[in-house]
Amino acid sequence: MPKFLLDEWIKALQVDINQSEPYAKAAERWEGDFYFIVTPEGSMTEPVIYYVDLWHGKCRDAFLVTDESEKEPVFKMTAPLSVWQKVVTKKLDAIQGLLTRQIKLKGNMAMIMRNVKAAQELVECCTHIETEFPS
C-alpha cells in the first residue's frame, strides 16, 4: 500500500492517471504542471512537495521534490496534510477547497475552473490508490 508523502505514492498516481480513459478525455487539451505542496501537520516537520507534469490527458512525470526551486511549475497548490487527505478520500471537493482557500493556489484560477472535469477525474484517480496516511 503506497504511503502518502513518499515518492511511491505519486508514482502510483502517475500509473493510475495514465491508465484512466476518463481523465485522458477530460484533460485532452490540458497543458500545465503542478506542485502539490503538503504543509506540515502532526508528526511532519517539513513540507512535502509533489511535482506532477500533466500534458494532454497524460502524466508525463511525477516525483517528490526536495527543493522547491527545482522546478517552476505553472500551478502550485498548497494545503495542510489533513486537507489533502480529505481531497484524496473525496471528503472535500477539490474545487470547493480552492474556492474557500482551504487549498491555496498560485497560478491562473480561471484555467483551473475551465478544466474542472479534468480536476475531478484527477481526484478520482487519487481515490483508486489504496493509500496509507501518516497518523
Add this chain to the structure above:
Amino acid sequence: MARFIVIHNVAAEEISQDQLVDLAKQVAARLKPGVEWISSWYASEANKLFCDWEAPDEEAIRDTLGEALKVYPIEAVHSVIYINPDWYREQS
C-alpha cells in the same frame, strides 16, 4: 420575494484565487435584508455562471454585486418561478 437567475459571462482569461474569493466575499458582505444569494452554478464548457437570487428586484441584485460586475459582467437576468419536484412526489 421575487426569484431571479442571473447569468454572468466568466470569460475572463486570467484571475487569481485571491481575486476570485475576495470578490465572492465582497458580494456576500454587501447582502442586505431581503436580498439572498441562494446558490451559483458554474458551467465550465460555456464559461457561464448561473446564480440563483431572491431579491425585491433586479436593481437590488446589481447593487449587491458591485465591483464583481466589472470582472464578471451580467449577460442576462431572468425573473423565474421556483418549482420543487417534491410537490409531485406521491405520499406513501
